[in-house]
Amino acid sequence: MPNQKTKKEKTTDDKPLNERSVLTDKNEAEKPAKRTARRTSAKKAAEPKEKTAENATAEPKKTPAAKRPSRKAAAKKAPAAEPIPVAAEQAPELPQPRRSVAFIGSECYPFVKTGGLGDVMYALPKALSRLNCDVKVILPKYRCIPQQFHEKMVWRGTFRMDLCADGRAFHVGIMEYVWDGVVYDFIENDEFFSTGNPYTNLIDDIPRFCYFSKAALAALNYMNWIPDVIHVHDWQAALVPVYLRTLFADTPVASARTILTIHNLRFQGVYNVPTIQYWTGLPDSVFEMGALKQGDQDANLLKGGIAYADRVTTVSQTYAWEIQDPFYGDGLDAHLRYHSGKLSGIVNGIETTLWDPASDALIPANYSCSNAVAQKRANKRALQEELGLEVNEGKMMIGLISRLTDQKGLDLVNSILPQMLDGNTQFVVLGTGDQRYEDSFRWFENNYRGSVCSNIMYDETRAHRIYAAADALLVPSLFEPCGLTQLIAMRYGTVPVVRETGGLKDTVQPFNTYTGEGNGFTFDRYESGLLLDAINRAKTLFFTERARWDEMVVRDMEKDVSWERSAMLYRSLYLEIKP
Numbered sequence: 034m035p036n037q038k039t040k041k042e043k044t045t046d047d048k049p050l051n052e053r054s055v056l057t058d059k060n061e062a063e064k065p066a067k068r069t070a071r072r073t074s075a076k077k078a079a080e081p082k083e084k085t086a087e088n089a090t091a092e093p094k095k096t097p098a099a100k101r102p103s104r105k106a107a108a109k110k111a112p113a114a115e116p117i118p119v120a121a122e123q124a125p126e127l128p129q130p131r132r133s134v135a136f137i138g139s140e141c142y143p144f145v146k147t148g149g150l151g152d153v154m155y156a157l158p159k160a161l162s163r164l165n166c167d168v169k170v171i172l173p174k175y176r177c178i179p180q181q182f183h184e185k186m187v188w189r190g191t192f193r194m195d196l197c198a199d200g201r202a203f204h205v206g207i208m209e210y211v212w213d214g215v216v217y218d219f220i221e222n223d224e225f226f227s228t229g230n231p232y233t234n235l236i237d238d239i240p241r242f243c244y245f246s247k248a249a250l251a252a253l254n255y256m257n258w259i260p261d262v263i264h265v266h267d268w269q270a271a272l273v274p275v276y277l278r279t280l281f282a283d284t285p286v287a288s289a290r291t292i293l294t295i296h297n298l299r300f301q302g303v304y305n306v307p308t309i310q311y312w313t314g315l316p317d318s319v320f321e322m323g324a325l326k327q328g329d330q331d332a333n334l335l336k337g338g339i340a341y342a343d344r345v346t347t348v349s350q351t352y353a354w355e356i357q358d359p360f361y362g363d364g365l366d367a368h369l370r371y372h373s374g375k376l377s378g379i380v381n382g383i384e385t386t387l388w389d390p391a392s393d394a395l396i397p398a399n400y401s402c403s404n405a406v407a408q409k410r411a412n413k414r415a416l417q418e419e420l421g422l423e424v425n426e427g428k429m430m431i432g433l434i435s436r437l438t439d440q441k442g443l444d445l446v447n448s449i450l451p452q453m454l455d456g457n458t459q460f461v462v463l464g465t466g467d468q469r470y471e472d473s474f475r476w477f478e479n480n481y482r483g484s485v486c487s488n489i490m491y492d493e494t495r496a497h498r499i500y501a502a503a504d505a506l507l508v509p510s511l512f513e514p515c516g517l518t519q520l521i522a523m524r525y526g527t528v529p530v531v532r533e534t535g536g537l538k539d540t541v542q543p544f545n546t547y548t549g550e551g552n553g554f555t556f557d558r559y560e561s562g563l564l565l566d567a568i569n570r571a572k573t574l575f576f577t578e579r580a581r582w583d584e585m586v587v588r589d590m591e592k593d594v595s596w597e598r599s600a601m602l603y604r605s606l607y608l609e610i611k612p
């Protein structure tokens with residue numbers, strides 16, 4: 034095996050970045066602390082860049098004084114009517130010390146999103162930047178990213194990077210977009226990222242994300258931006274800790290510590306050893322059973338990441354515990370038990386400014402806790418009209434917003450739907466996925482006209498309207514790492530009916546009929562009878578004790594489902610591994 038440490042990150046084709054400018058979103062409302070964070074990022078982006086990934090060092094560079102406006106100068110430029118809040122800038126109440134974190138993952142709202150990972154990659158960096166973290170998010174520059182964002186990206190550099198076992202090299206471009214205290218760096222390579230969808234099939238996805246993982250690290254060296262922590266997400270970025278401790282071990286970025294977050298253990302990035310050996314160029318030593326190797330012939334990227342990361346997290350505590358069991362472990366339970374000392378769970382939050390019934394422009398009637406009961410009825414009537422359901426606010430509307438796959442417990446829903454539809458209940462489903470579920474929900478709509486509406490589509494607006502109009506939302510998943518729909522539902526005063534698994538168990542407290550506490554209705558074993566029982570308990574409260582139901586609606590809306598607490602926990606974890 035050639036010594037790849039010395040040649041892997043060699044870069045060429047450096048160009049001066051003198052034409053760079055940093056664009057920001059003019060619509061965003063900035064707070065002083067955010068502005069300070071952005072200035073730091075913007076200043077970094079404006080630094081001249083000569084070094085390659087190979088020779089980059091962590092020493093700070095000095096920006097010419099002439100280019101750096103002083104605070105006084107900045108204050109002078111400010112309009113007289115809006116004085117700069119000097120005191121707030123001088124003494125920001127931010128947790129100390131400041132930490133720098135590189136997020137590396139395959140999707141991030143609003144650039145590209147296929148599921149919960151995209152939401153987390155958007156919201157968590159923003160929440161961390163409010164907690165005195167300097168965050169850079171590294172993403173593939175897919176062609177499918179909306180044009181408006183491509184136009185805002187600024188070129189930061191170009192180099193060539195050796196990738197494959199035979200030394201085959203590829204172009205790496207870095208395009209940057211700074212927005213709301215977070216720097217987004219996009220890895221550009223048309224050979225890998227020109228498809229319409231971020232994920233196509235494993236034959237293409239494996240090389241694509243081998244390349245991405247290595248290019249992300251090489252880009253950090255190239256930019257001389259050496260973070261305290263590198264936080265990687267799911268199998269697509271799981272090779273980053275492996276590369277860091279092998280081919281990058283003697284480069285500046287190796288001083289960073291790593292966290293791997295598993296958003297869904299079902300997807301692991303498994304392919305035969307020769308293919309992965311070729312595309313990664315990694316040494317033979319990592320293809321052993323304790324690291325990437327799986328079974329006789331395969332290599333598993335997520336497994337390698339778990340072995341090499343300093344910490345592994347999942348998106349809820351219960352899921353962190355469940356995946357150490359063969360039922361939920363998807364073949365990695367023994368590996369996870371072995372690494373249980375560094376495994377923990379931190380539950381996701383939601384972006385409460387995006388999901389806010391008081392200001393949501395996509396719903397007909399806005400509301401807060403004080404007028405939720407009346408306004409939700411107005412939203413229900415509007416949705417009944419829009420979807421061709423019987424218009425009657427006295428009906429109980431039960432919603433379901435989901436990918437239509439086996440994970441989501443839809444076989445249970447199908448088997449109890451006729452019993453659920455008692456003449457006083459309506460059912461609205463929104464989702465796309467497996468043909469058999471799409472067909473079965475269409476069949477129910479045809480046979481229960483006026484009571485069932487099946488929206489077989491992906492539609493953000495309709496999702497918002499269902500969250501606002503429904504009385505209850507079903508999430509009967511077989512497994513659920515965290516789940517966002519139950520959190521959004523509670524934020525909109527829609528009572529969740531969930532199976533007690535993963536994040537559903539951690540976020541929905543079952544209603545206690547004696548104390549009146551709780552946020553929703555739950556069941557434990559994966560059985561349709563138990564789902565029906567939970568729905569019937571919800572119906573009983575809704576139809577016979579409406580005042581107590583309405584109290585629960587308000588309790589749900591008051592529940593803290595924001596990112597703030599979870600972001601604090603991530604920050605604590607960063608400090609633990611990099612004090």
Ligand code: ADP
Binds near residue numbers: 491
């Ligand atoms: P997963 O990541 O497993 O798909 P989550 O509950 O974590 O499930 O996240 C689902 C997200 O996708 C939520 O924001 C939900 O509102 C949204 N969503 C799911 N299906 C649809 C759909 N058909 N139309 C609009 N939004 C959807």
